Amino acid sequence: MKKVILVIVITFSLTISAQSDQEIIRKIYTQSLTNGKSYDWLAYLSTQIGGRLSGSYNAEKAVAWAKSELDSLGLDKVWLQPVMVPKWVRxxxxxxxxxxxxxxxxxxxxxxxxxxxxxxxxxxxxxxxxxxxxxxxxxxxxxxxxxxxxxxxxxxxxxxxxxxxxxxxxxxxxxxxxxxxxxxxxxxxxxxxxxxxxxxxxxxxxxxxxxxxxxxxxxxxxxxxxxxxxxxxxxxxxxxxxxxxxxxCKQLSDVQSYNVIGEITGSEYPNEYMLVGGHLDSWDLGDGAHDNGAGVVQSMDVLRLLKASGIKPKRSIRVVLFMNQENGLRGAKKYEEDARKKNETHIFALESDAGGFTPRGFNFDCSDANFNNILSWKPLFEPYLIHYFKKSGSAAGVKLLKNEHNVLVGLRTDSQRYFDYHHASNDTFEAVNKRELELGAATMTALVYLVDNYGIKKN
The missing domain is CATH 3.50.30.30 (Glucose Oxidase; domain 1)
Incomplete structure (x- = not known):
């Protein structure tokens, strides 16, 4: 029986390795568009929990929900990272x-x-x-x-x-x-x-x-x-x-909250970390669907899509749902502080915080050598109308992880409508298009797959 299982595993691995990058990326997009979880997750986060102002009861509910959903994915590790956050009430x-x-x-x-x-x-x-x-x-x-x-x-x-x-x-x-x-x-x-x-x-x-x-x-x-x-x-x-x-309104004393973190441990380089994430908190006027419920559920779905597509990452892939981006960046600071204390090596970090609109590409904060290497993958994204690859500054949640070697990335969407909803009462689930959201999740997953498979240049 063990020999049969071994043969199946070896055959499956050879099948994956024999597939071209185009075929694997096509599979990722198909999975997201036909079997995605991001839209259903966003429906619950937005309509059943709602606005998640840092330090609020809804923020606590969102933490518990996110951990439960990540637990259900069968990841190698899921945990809460404590962080003290400000509590302002309207x-x-x-x-x-x-x-x-x-x-x-x-x-x-x-x-x-x-x-x-x-x-x-x-x-x-x-x-x-x-x-x-x-x-x-x-x-x-x-x-x-x-x-x-x-x-x-x-x-x-x-x-x-x-x-x-x-x-x-x-x-x-x-x-x-x-x-x-x-x-x-x-x-x-x-x-x-x-x-x-x-x-x-x-x-x-x-x-x-x-x-x-x-x-x-x-x-x-x-x-x-x-x-x-x-x-x-x-x-x-x-x-x-x-x-x-x-x-x-009133400013109250700081309260304890959490970053929510899940991980698929790398098969070859477990001590090289790749991060994908968004911020779990939102403002309180709407339900935070675009800012940043979309980024949260897309980041969660990256890990699920990797598993569903039969991809076993070489490096450890983490989803990090940061708390308190909107009024303090406490979650991002806590994550960086703990990573530094543990001497963790983050080679890549991708943040989605531009709404659940149609993906157009990425901003890259990295060396010229890494950017030129990434540009060679651009043709793989062009069938999905992903054309925007630009060197730019880091996204707020991951910028503290910056060093001279790693690659920090922000998902870029078609942002013409973003500021119609940003921080306003109409930032609700009904304003998010299912297909656009799922395309974003697939686009993020495709880039994560490529960086994991080929690594980065460290010179």
Missing amino acids: GTKEYAFIETVPGKTTSVNICALGGSVATSSLGLKSQVVEIQDFKQLEVLGKENIEGKIVFYNRPMQAGLIETFEAYGSGVNQHYKSAIEASKYGAVAVIVRSLSLRLDNLPHTGNITYGNIPIEKRIPAAAISTKDADLLSTMLKLDKSISFYFKQN
């Missing part, structure tokens, strides 16, 4: 209006920016100063800003084809909004949502107060793009109008 829904004369108001849509302090229990009302960049604060000076609300109204640059570039050029507008306005005596900040669409949905995001004492911190909120245009128009007609808003 409280009851925010409320805001523009007042032209006493008693005549127009309601507008806002949401507190992550990490913001609350207004008083009665809310806050003041006149508004509109600007588009921090330099204007200095030009206006304290005499024109003190006691007022600063309204940052710089739109994302619609002329840029790469929407992440447009976002990157504007993200400091909300991240540093409160700390910069505080220098000039502002009592609060209102920030135009970072979205290329004109709608009524405010988009949240994280802010910093730097070293400002808690008692001197000012409230910060995002306003929808449509209402930002309305406020700007009304200010042009009458600079004496007032803005009122009330928010009830």
